[in-house]
Amino acid sequence: MMALAVITGIIMIKYKPIYEVKLAGTELGYIENKKEFQSIVAELENYQSKNVYDVTLAEEPEYSLKLVSKDQDTNEDEIVMSLQKDMIITYQYFEIYINDEKVDAVDTKEQAEEIILELQQQDSTGKFEIKECETQDESQIKTSTIEVAKEEAYKALNIIQKEKKLTINGIKLASLPVEGTITSRYGVSSRIRSSNHTGLDIATAKGTPIKAVANGTVTYAQYTGSYGNLVKIDHGNGVETWYAHTSTMKVEVGQVVEAGEVIATVGSTGNSTGPHLHLEIRVNGEHIDPEEVYQNMLG
Numbered sequence: 001m002m003a004l005a006v007i008t009g010i011i012m013i014k015y016k017p018i019y020e021v022k023l024a025g026t027e028l029g030y031i032e033n034k035k036e037f038q039s040i041v042a043e044l045e046n047y048q049s050k051n052v053y054d055v056t057l058a059e060e061p062e063y064s065l066k067l068v069s070k071d072q073d074t075n076e077d078e079i080v081m082s083l084q085k086d087m088i089i090t091y092q093y094f095e096i097y098i099n100d101e102k103v104d105a106v107d108t109k110e111q112a113e114e115i116i117l118e119l120q121q122q123d124s125t126g127k128f129e130i131k132e133c134e135t136q137d138e139s140q141i142k143t144s145t146i147e148v149a150k151e152e153a154y155k156a157l158n159i160i161q162k163e164k165k166l167t168i169n170g171i172k173l174a175s176l177p178v179e180g181t182i183t184s185r186y187g188v189s190s191r192i193r194s195s196n197h198t199g200l201d202i203a204t205a206k207g208t209p210i211k212a213v214a215n216g217t218v219t220y221a222q223y224t225g226s227y228g229n230l231v232k233i234d235h236g237n238g239v240e241t242w243y244a245h246t247s248t249m250k251v252e253v254g255q256v257v258e259a260g261e262v263i264a265t266v267g268s269t270g271n272s273t274g275p276h277l278h279l280e281i282r283v284n285g286e287h288i289d290p291e292e293v294y295q296n297m298l299g
């Protein structure tokens with residue numbers, strides 16, 4: 001008994017028990033206190049930061065108790081660093097979509113929800129969505145502050161709402177025919193006309209090019225009574241645009257024209273008191289007020 005105690009004593013003077021740490025079979029070094037070290041590792045896995053959704057060690061470390069020389073150094077910090085290097089971090093961010101178009105991305109779900117809520121208040125018919133995105137590559141994360149994302153979302157919504165106002169029966173009338181002064185609005189009565197005004201009068205210099213508001217086919221191009229030189233374009237879906245009082249007509253019946261293509265020039269032919277374009281929009285043969293569409297074409 002006595003001898004064993006002496007031997008043990010001698011061993012403990014020269015040696016100490018420490019843990020060897022291995023990761024995926026590779027020896028990383030030695031640690032003094034296993035419990036303390038494991039709590040440091042647990043902390044690594046609980047790492048919380050912006051966009052960090054999950055932290056997992058690539059491999060669980062293995063520990064084995066060893067008796068080593070008292071001079072043997074431990075290297076906890078180094079081991080922690082190499083564990084850290086091998087950690088799999090999953091990042092999360094949230095993309096905001098308006099009508100299936102990505103608008104921007106933010107860091108948290110709460111931010112995304114706040115933006116969506118505001119958009120819904122602006123437009124109850126819009127399609128707003130949040131897409132939860134995950135990546136293990138931090139450089140993939142392209143998020144904005146909530147202020148910037150909100151601004152982007154409003155900009156996108158504004159464009160969509162404007163486009164909606166430019167669209168009649170599924171046909172987008174987006175190209176400005178002429179820019180000028182509105183001299184007579186739709187629906188007003190006048191001494192020079194027998195019925196209420198069926199279009200919008202836009203006054204500008206004689207000879208100014210008149211452009212087609214959308215793609216279509218010319219269905220009419222001739223002088224006709226009070227309309228003077230009249231060009232009609234059929235855009236499909238029952239949508240037609242009429243351009244009246246023109247000076248020179250540049251197109252023929254049956255001609256296919258593109259949005260923005262010059263079809264005539266401003267004049268004062270027919271029942272007119274000065275050079276202007278009488279723009280008329282017809283849907284299934286019925287004239288409608290073109291002013292909102294015209295204002296939106298102006299931007």
Ligand SMILES: [Zn+2]
Binds near residue numbers: 184197201277279
């Ligand atoms: Zn008119």
